[in-house]
Amino acid sequence: MGATDKLKDLALSESGFVFDPYTGSTFSANDTGRKILDGLRRGLDRDAIAAELRQGWDGVPDDLGRDIDDFVLLLRRQHLLPPDFSL
Amino acid sequence: MSKPRYERPVLIRHEAGLMNKFGRVQALRPLTEIDGAAVDELVAAYGSPLFVFSERTLVERARELKEAFARRWPRVRLAWSYKTNYLGGICRIFHREGAFAEVVSDFEYDKALGLGVPPDHIHWNGPYKTDAALTRALAGGAIVHLDHFDELAAAERIAERLDLRPSVALRISLSVEGVPEWSRFGFHLESGQARDAVARLVAGNRLELVGLHCHLGTFIADVRAYGEQARKLARLANEIRERHGVRLGFIDIGGGFASHNTLKEQYLPGTQATPPFSRYAEAVIEGLCELTCPAREQPLLVLETGRALVDDAGTLIATVHANKRLPDGRRGVVLDAGVNVLFTAFWYRHDVVPCQETHGTPEPTVLFGPLCMNIDVIRDSLLLPPLQVGDRIALRNCGAYNVTQWMQFITYRPAVVLVGDGGRHALLRRCETLDDVVGPEQTPPWL
Ligand SMILES: Cc1ncc(COP(=O)(O)O)c(C=O)c1O
Numbered sequence: 001m002g003a004t005d006k007l008k009d010l011a012l013s014e015s016g017f018v019f020d021p022y023t024g025s026t027f028s029a030n031d032t033g034r035k036i037l038d039g040l041r042r043g044l045d046r047d048a049i050a051a052e053l054r055q056g057w058d059g060v061p062d063d064l065g066r067d068i069d070d071f072v073l074l075l076r077r078q079h080l081l082p083p084d085f086s087l
Numbered sequence: 088m089s090k091p092r093y094e095r096p097v098l099i100r101h102e103a104g105l106m107n108k109f110g111r112v113q114a115l116r117p118l119t120e121i122d123g124a125a126v127d128e129l130v131a132a133y134g135s136p137l138f139v140f141s142e143r144t145l146v147e148r149a150r151e152l153k154e155a156f157a158r159r160w161p162r163v164r165l166a167w168s169y170k171t172n173y174l175g176g177i178c179r180i181f182h183r184e185g186a187f188a189e190v191v192s193d194f195e196y197d198k199a200l201g202l203g204v205p206p207d208h209i210h211w212n213g214p215y216k217t218d219a220a221l222t223r224a225l226a227g228g229a230i231v232h233l234d235h236f237d238e239l240a241a242a243e244r245i246a247e248r249l250d251l252r253p254s255v256a257l258r259i260s261l262s263v264e265g266v267p268e269w270s271r272f273g274f275h276l277e278s279g280q281a282r283d284a285v286a287r288l289v290a291g292n293r294l295e296l297v298g299l300h301c302h303l304g305t306f307i308a309d310v311r312a313y314g315e316q317a318r319k320l321a322r323l324a325n326e327i328r329e330r331h332g333v334r335l336g337f338i339d340i341g342g343g344f345a346s347h348n349t350l351k352e353q354y355l356p357g358t359q360a361t362p363p364f365s366r367y368a369e370a371v372i373e374g375l376c377e378l379t380c381p382a383r384e385q386p387l388l389v390l391e392t393g394r395a396l397v398d399d400a401g402t403l404i405a406t407v408h409a410n411k412r413l414p415d416g417r418r419g420v421v422l423d424a425g426v427n428v429l430f431t432a433f434w435y436r437h438d439v440v441p442c443q444e445t446h447g448t449p450e451p452t453v454l455f456g457p458l459c460m461n462i463d464v465i466r467d468s469l470l471l472p473p474l475q476v477g478d479r480i481a482l483r484n485c486g487a488y489n490v491t492q493w494m495q496f497i498t499y500r501p502a503v504v505l506v507g508d509g510g511r512h513a514l515l516r517r518c519e520t521l522d523d524v525v526g527p528e529q530t531p532p533w534l
Contacts, residue, residue, distance in 0.1 A: 018098070026101045030448040033096035057093035070412045071096040077416040078100060 003085050007041050010080065020080065027078065032057065038070050046087040094447035100249045100416075114505025116458045118402075118440045118481045123510025126404055126442045128478060135406040136424035136480065138490060138503040142180060144400035149184040152392055155364035159372040162387040168342050169195040171393030171487050172401075176505055176515040178202055181396070181533055193220045196229070204516065210339065210389065211302065214272060225253040232256045232300045232339070234273055239284065243293040256298030256339065257284055258519065259323065263315045266304050273301065276319060282326070289331045296333050299324060302341025302391065306350065310362050310370040316340060317374025325379045334380065336348045339389035340371060345396030345486045348435045348484040356438075357484070364395075376411055394487035403429055403463075404442065405479045408457065418452045420474055425456015425463040427494045427499060429485060442479035445472035454480075458497065490516070495524060 011019040016034045018027040029037060032053060040047040049068055054060050069087065073077070075081040119126055122141050130137055149165065156163040166189035173195060178188070179202060188199035191213035199209050206227035214222070214234045221238070222245050224231050231237050233255055246253055250254040258273030259281050274284040283294050299320050303312060320338050327333050344367055349357040371388070378385060405424035413419045426432050439454065449470040456463040465482065474480065493500055499519035506512045 024262075027098050028101065028448070029098045030094055030096060031091065032094055033098050036096050037098075053093070056090060059089040059093045061093070067095050071098065073412055073414055074098045078098065 004040050004043065005081055006080055007037065007075075010037070010041075011040075012037060020078075025078070032067075033071060036068060037075075038078070040072075040075075040081075049087075097448045097450050099448070099450060116440075117444055118442050120510070121402060122506045124506045124512045125510075126481070129504060129506075129512060130404060130406070130479065132512075133502040133504055133514065135404060136422075136428060137404045138428075138451070138485065138500045138501065139402045139404060139512075140177065140486060140503065140505045140515065141358055141400045141402075142505055142507045143241070145177070145180050145397065146184065148396045148399065149181060149186070152364045152390065152396060153184070156388060156390065158366050159222045160375065160388050161385060163296075164337070164387055164389045166339070166389055166391050166511055167396075168391050168393035169198060170491055171342075172397045172490055172504060173198055174490055174515045177204055177397065187389075191490070193217070196220070196224065210256075210300075210391070212302070214364070218245065222249070223293040224502045225249065225251060228253070230254065230256060231259045231296070232253035232298075232522055233284075233288075234258050236284065236287070239288060239291075239294075239456070243291050252293065252334075254295045254297040255288075256300050257281065257288070257296065257300045259299055259320065261301060261316065261319050263303060263312045265309055266307055267313045269302065269304050271382040276323065281323060285327055285331065285333075289333065296327070296335070298335055298337040298339055298386070300389075302338040303343050305343045305394065306345045306348075307343045308345040308361055309329075310366045312338065313367055314374045317371045318377050319374075321375050325377070328380060331434075334384055335390065337387040337389050338375070341393065342393040343393075344392050344395035346394045346484055346487060348394075348398055348431075348437065350520050351434055353436075368481060369470070397530035398484045398487040401484070401489070403482040403485045403489070405482065407474045407476055407480065409476060410474065411443075412454065416451075417468070418450050418471075419455055420452055420471075421457065422465060422480070424482075425458045425465065426460075427456065427458060427463075427496045427498070429456075429482060429489055430492055430494070431485065431489055435484070436466060436469075437485065438483040439466060439469060439471065440481045440483065441472065441474065442481055445474065445478075447473040470531055474507055495519070 009021055016028055016029040028066050036049055072087055076083055121139050122143055166187040170191055187208040188204045189210045190196045190199055196282040206229045209229045211224050212232045213230050221241055225245050226249055259276050260270045260273040260278040262268050274281040290295055301320055303316055324335050345361045346359040347361050394490045403424055405422040407420055408423055409421040449472045452469055452471040453467055454465040456465055490503055502518040503516040504512050505515050
């Protein structure tokens with residue numbers, strides 16, 4: 001199973017409601033979180049995800065990479081990504 | 088079309104009991120001013136962290152308390168509990184509202200005298216009064232509440248030496264359902280010790296018994312406890328009158344009413360759970376109705392309410408120093424104020440409100456202070472929107488005990504300001520400096 005395979009099986013709604021079919025857990029992601037999830041599912045790398053965020057939002061901080069890494073940590077923490085995953 | 092404003096990405100797991108664990112989503116309307124004084128302006132003038140007191144809230148609470156009781160009992164006195172907050176400016180506000188002083192040490196007695204309170208407007212409690220202190224108090228005419236038999240004997244010796252017959256009260260401890268007993272203070276009622284003390288005092292014929300005092304404990308949100316306390320004190324007063332012919336001038340029910348804070352173990356927030364003063368008053372007066380003396384001889388009712396008067400008037404403004412992600416997924420926020428200045432964080436879930444507009448999804452957050460100590464946690468779990476470095480937050484209901492019990496530990500204690508009418512503001516206490524801390528130090532000559 002690939003590192004992001006589990007992410008691909010998540011049910012992800014427009015409103016940011018996330019359902020993990022393996023555990024039955026549910027989550028809420030905000031719009032930027034949803035965008036990152038979506039990017040990871042499409043196999044994008046860190047720079048490509050950052051570029052999409054800069055394109056879609058105003059006021060993106062210079063150290064955007066830190067926010068993305070932080071979000072990846074949350075996904076690892078919720079067992080949606082393997083513990084050794086990093087972008 | 089303009090793009091949406093960026094928010095830090097978050098993912099929040101839905102958990103049963105989330106509300107319980109993290110508290111409710113905090114009110115998101117930012118606190119940008121306190122009684123007309125802009126928070127930014129206050130911090131620019133006095134620094135951060137900063138304690139801010141609202142004069143209006145202090146006055147309103149004092150009047151609300153007084154009115155709740157005065158509507159139900161002919162004579163009521165507030166004695167301001169100095170230990171709860173003895174900043175001179177705060178005490179002055181209560182004295183201006185007619186309050187006497189309630190002190191428990193030499194230091195507090197001097198503080199009250201220094202503020203112009205006459206000795207006979209000072210109630211003196213506590214288990215430790217040195218002979219020197221007792222002598223000053225009895226000679227000056229302060230209202231001394233005797234705590235134990237050794238103190239009773241000391242007071243008699245001093246009265247004899249000074250050739251005076253001072254007026255004193257007895258502190259009584261008693262048991263009330265649902266309240267842990269503070270039996271280490273005063274003469275115990277149910278064991279018969281209180282009756283012995285009365286008999287002993289009357290037989291000694293050196294002191295004039297003018298009052299009974301009892302302080303049940305603190306943050307007591309069940310008003311029935313006060314009904315029972317008042318009933319027991321009333322019955323004791325009846326007995327003293329019948330057995331010894333002593334007519335008491337006052338019954339002092341101490342402090343202990345709950346503020347609008349929320350205890351850590353409490354489910355409902357204090358704003359919903361805390362009874363209004365009127366309900367305490369109803370319970371107390373119902374108990375006092377057991378008094379059998381004629382109406383014109385009814386004793387004065389003394390209140391030593393502390394935290395319920397001052398807690399809600401105090402706000403601590405703190406600044407966000409850093410954000411970090413904790414290994415358990417929560418967000419950690421490092422503030423410039425910790426348990427050194429807000430030690431009530433150990434037992435309250437202080438209400439937290441951002442002082443500027445926030446954008447973004449609230450996340451489970453831990454608020455840390457600046458100390459290098461694991462216990463330095465201001466709130467261990469609450470839902471807060473993203474905060475940026477330099478943002479300010481307000482911790483509410485901080486007015487009681489913090490500015491008396493704060494610690495000088497690795498840094499200075501911050502400034503305290505009062506906001507008065509029309510948003511005018513002034514210092515109650517300036518921020519400490521190095522000289523304040525090292526001033527009392529001495530260098531042994533061989534170093
Ligand atoms: C004798 C006495 N009176 C009054 C108070 C004030 O209590 P509170 O702040 O709970 O109202 C205290 C507090 O410990 C006290 O010991």
